[in-house]
Amino acid sequence: MKNAELLFVPAPMVGHIVSMVELAKLLLDRDDRLSITVLVIKHPADPIANTVVQNVVSSDARIRHVDLPEMEPPPEEMAVKSPENYFATYIKSYRSHAKHAIVNSVLSSDSGEAPALAGIVFDFFCSSMVDVANDLGAPSYLFYASGAGFLGINLYYPIREILVGREYTLLDPDSVVSTFATPVPARVMPTAAFNDDGYRSFVEHGKKFRETKGMIINTFAELEAYAVKALESDPDLPPVYTVGPLLAPQKEHAGKEEIINWLSEQPPSSVVFLCFGSQGAFEAPQIHQIATALERSGHRFLWSIRWPSSLTISENQILPAGFLERTKLRGKVCGWTPQMEVLAHRATAAFLSHCGWNSTLESMWHGVPMVTWPIYAEQQANAFQLVKELGLAVELRVDYRRTQDSENVVMAEEIEKAIESVMEAENPVRKRAKEMGEMSRKALKEGGSSFISLQHLIEDIIHNIKLC
Numbered sequence: 001m002k003n004a005e006l007l008f009v010p011a012p013m014v015g016h017i018v019s020m021v022e023l024a025k026l027l028l029d030r031d032d033r034l035s036i037t038v039l040v041i042k043h044p045a046d047p048i049a050n051t052v053v054q055n056v057v058s059s060d061a062r063i064r065h066v067d068l069p070e071m072e073p074p075p076e077e078m079a080v081k082s083p084e085n086y087f088a089t090y091i092k093s094y095r096s097h098a099k100h101a102i103v104n105s106v107l108s109s110d111s112g113e114a115p116a117l118a119g120i121v122f123d124f125f126c127s128s129m130v131d132v133a134n135d136l137g138a139p140s141y142l143f144y145a146s147g148a149g150f151l152g153i154n155l156y157y158p159i160r161e162i163l164v165g166r167e168y169t170l171l172d173p174d175s176v177v178s179t180f181a182t183p184v185p186a187r188v189m190p191t192a193a194f195n196d197d198g199y200r201s202f203v204e205h206g207k208k209f210r211e212t213k214g215m216i217i218n219t220f221a222e223l224e225a226y227a228v229k230a231l232e233s234d235p236d237l238p239p240v241y242t243v244g245p246l247l248a249p250q251k252e253h254a255g256k257e258e259i260i261n262w263l264s265e266q267p268p269s270s271v272v273f274l275c276f277g278s279q280g281a282f283e284a285p286q287i288h289q290i291a292t293a294l295e296r297s298g299h300r301f302l303w304s305i306r307w308p309s310s311l312t313i314s315e316n317q318i319l320p321a322g323f324l325e326r327t328k329l330r331g332k333v334c335g336w337t338p339q340m341e342v343l344a345h346r347a348t349a350a351f352l353s354h355c356g357w358n359s360t361l362e363s364m365w366h367g368v369p370m371v372t373w374p375i376y377a378e379q380q381a382n383a384f385q386l387v388k389e390l391g392l393a394v395e396l397r398v399d400y401r402r403t404q405d406s407e408n409v410v411m412a413e414e415i416e417k418a419i420e421s422v423m424e425a426e427n428p429v430r431k432r433a434k435e436m437g438e439m440s441r442k443a444l445k446e447g448g449s450s451f452i453s454l455q456h457l458i459e460d461i462i463h464n465i466k467l468c
């Protein structure tokens with residue numbers, strides 16, 4: 001019998017919503033006392049994200065969703081100064097709508113007994129929903145779509161704020177963060193931390209995370225053993241639940257067959273896959289350097305290129321003259337790729353990636369070693385962790401970030417060197433990644449670390465209702 005209602009508040013961002021809804025499905029699979037309603041907030045400026053959100057929340061008939069009325073977004077200047085602060089401010093404006101929807105649509109019942117409010121599970125950017133939970137006397141839980149390492153950085157910001165009282169500069173000393181064995185250099189902090197508004201909004205999130213009844217992380221204990229232990233052993237933090245990897249279900253893509261057929265013609269473990277996430281577009285000079293590196297390296301490659309909106313010309317005009325012709329027997333250039341299937345393919349040997357957390361988990365799931373080229377969000381910290389702490393990736397860059405600077409180009413020699421390194425059969429990252437692939441599958445199986453952690457989460461959710 002269903003009697004415990006969980007409210008999910010995801011951020012309308014492609015990389016966040018999918019894993020959160022996967023968590024909802026897992027919870028429903030595991031305990032039939034739970035029911036779940038997603039409160040849907042529309043992205044103010046990204047229609048593609050809104051379509052994805054609608055598709056994802058409608059993908060399982062067991063999950064209800066309520067569309068919250070659209071709010072006026074904050075002034076554009078705020079987004080120019082800090083997109084992160086703009087977004088958090090926008091979400092904050094939904095607090096009263098969220099409360100209203102919970103009380104009037106979700107908990108009201110025409111047919112007898114209303115379900116108990118088991119809590120609000122919110123995404124990183126929706127930490128202001130802790131106020132709604134507090135108002136309703138209900139528990140709140142953070143769903144963290146990135147790893148435990150970066151969560152430690154988020155939780156560290158309020159501490160640093162007391163000590164330092166201002167945003168980061170590149171000259172700042174390394175930060176001693178509990179989830180990293182190595183002090184974390186300022187150069188791998190997210191761009192938002194270098195901006196007063198962005199930093200303050202991150203400090204605010206970190207404080208709210210500490211007010212919750214639990215932090216649910218899309219990771220598994222074996223992947224981030226040090227970081228997870230650090231969070232678990234801190235008596236000032238809420239309990240931690242590592243329930244991942246929560247991976248996106250396979251989707252149909254136009255052009256998928258052609259890519260997979262091409263891969264199937266390549267020898268086992270011979271192809272370097274390059275893909276930079278949903279927003280990883282490079283300008284023409286950078287594309288040129290990548291092409292040169294691929295040509296010189298002589299390895300097979302599958303390269304997913306996202307063209308920046310500033311470029312309206314075709315790939316033939318951007319890539320070095322004759323590149324496609326000269327590499328046609330060993331390389332393929334494409335747009336959006338079926339990444340999970342590519343990583344699963346026996347021909348794929350290495351993944352040159354922007355180190356988005358979903359991409360990282362997907363690479364590990366398939367035991368594919370990575371080469372790090374972070375671009376935006378928390379990717380620099382992920383790259384640093386993958387190279388310095390986990391030994392799962394070859395360093396190309398850990399501190400690259402998107403800037404307006406036209407000199408900000410990674411040169412072909414560097415790219416070629418990193419590709420050579422990851423393709424060396426004896427490189428220990430290859431063995432480590434393979435082992436991690438096995439561990440990630442074990443974690444989800446009955447008796448595995450994530451399976452058990454999810455059970456603890458469910459028990460605690462039920463227990464916490466009784467306390468409130």
Ligand code: UDP
Nearest residue numbers: 015277278279336337338339356357358359
């Ligand atoms: N993705 C894909 N094909 C592409 C680019 C990305 O399927 O060509 C998927 C990828 O498998 C992952 C997600 O999009 O699930 C990207 O998420 P991630 O957190 O790695 O990066 P983001 O796009 O959020 O920066």
